[in-house]
Amino acid sequence: MMNLQLESIPATRIAYVRRTGPYGPGNVQAMEQLKEWAREQGLLQGSAVLFGIPQDNPETTPPAECRYDACISLPENSPAEALVPYGELPGGAYAVVTIQHTAEAVLQAWAEILPALSRSSYKLDPGRPVIERYTEVMVSRHLCELCFPVLD
Known part of the structure; x- marks a missing residue:
């Protein structure tokens, strides 16, 4: 069973590349x-x-129409970039x-976490996307976090 931690993530200004x-x-x-x-x-850099x-x-959604955004957090007052x-x-x-950063672990997490959420008191928030989160320390350990939006 996966170890789910509830976390309040602040709104974050990002730059992104969409595929x-x-x-x-x-x-x-x-x-x-x-x-x-x-x-x-x-x-x-580090932070x-x-x-x-x-x-x-x-x-x-047909596979050809699936959108994926690769994002990075931005410091306050970052100038706009064309x-x-x-x-x-x-x-x-x-x-x-927190999971191993492998395709297999990601697929397994998706298969396990949605049923786990439905058994818990948490309800998935359909208005916000699921987020994969990577920090420098986690990447160096080949880990990532899957963050599933839940209703308060």
């Missing part, structure tokens, strides 16, 4: 493109947090689980 197409290896390409841009901007946001449910759009990650309550 449209089947989820999988292309998501990695979007993240690499974002990291290259972030390095050039001096943003990919930076990377996020992967699958915007669509592949069970109800090459990469900016946005805001919605804050709120999230059920967070």
Whole structure:
């Protein structure tokens, strides 16, 4: 059974690269493109947090239309940048689980966490996306966090 932690994640200003197409290896390409841009901007440093946001449910959206956003948190007062759009990650309550950063572990987590949430007192918030969260320390340990939005 997965160890779910409830966490309040603040709204976060982000820069992102969007990819449209089947989820999988292309998501990695979007993240690499974002990291290259972030390095050039001096943003990919210790406190930076990377996020992967699958915007669509592949069970109800054709694979060719699935959107994935590779994102990085931005410091306050970051100047606007023409090459990469900016946005805001919605804050709120999230059920967070830490997993190995492998395709197998991600698939297993998705298969286990939704039933676990339905058995718990938490209800998934359909108005906010599920977030993959990566910090420098976690990446160095080959870990990531899946953050499932829940209603307060």
